[in-house]
Amino acid sequence: MKNDLNRLISQNIKKYRLLNSLTQEQLAEQLHLDAQYYSQLERGERNFTIEKIAAVCTIFHLGIDKIITIEPPSPAADTDVLLEEVLAALEGLSYHQLTLLKKFVTEIIPLTE
Numbered sequence: 536m537k538n539d540l541n542r543l544i545s546q547n548i549k550k551y552r553l554l555n556s557l558t559q560e561q562l563a564e565q566l567h568l569d570a571q572y573y574s575q576l577e578r579g580e581r582n583f584t585i586e587k588i589a590a591v592c593t594i595f596h597l598g599i600d601k602i603i604t605i606e607p608p609s610p611a612a613d614t615d616v617l618l619e620e621v622l623a624a625l626e627g628l629s630y631h632q633l634t635l636l637k638k639f640v641t642e643i644i645p646l647t648e
Contacts, residue, residue, distance in 0.1 A: 540603070541579060541582050541583075542579045543603075543604060544582075544583055544588065544602055544603055545576065545577050545578070545579045545583070546646050546647070547601065547602045547603075547604065548576075548577065548583065548588075548591050548602060549577050549646055550643055550646045550647060551591070551595045551597065551601070551602075552577075553642065553643055553646070554643060555595060559573055559574050559577060560573075562591075562594070565590075565594055566587055566590055566591070566594075568587075588602055588603065
């Protein structure tokens with residue numbers, strides 16, 4: 536359980552780092568950490584301290600619940616209906632928005648599982 540939580544914390548921090556278009560080096564600098572040490576944290580080889588988690592939340596303007604998720608979100612009751620809603624929402628997007636969405640789906644979503 537503890538290792539799963541540490542892995543989840545590392546994945547969530549990486550997700551928000553990527554969503555904010557920061558490199559590991561840039562976030563390490565903001566956290567006053569060596570880039571190599573930060574890389575070990577993000578890979579789950581070391582554990583983030585509560586102080587560093589709080590600092591990440593401050594940097595990204597997040598509640599701590601976005602980094603430390605105790606209970607996984609409940610699955611959608613009807614994925615077909617949800618998929619139809621998503622497809623309908625895509626219809627009005629520009630090419631640029633669709634490109635960003637594709638990047639999000641291919642690079643960020645896999646980090647949330």
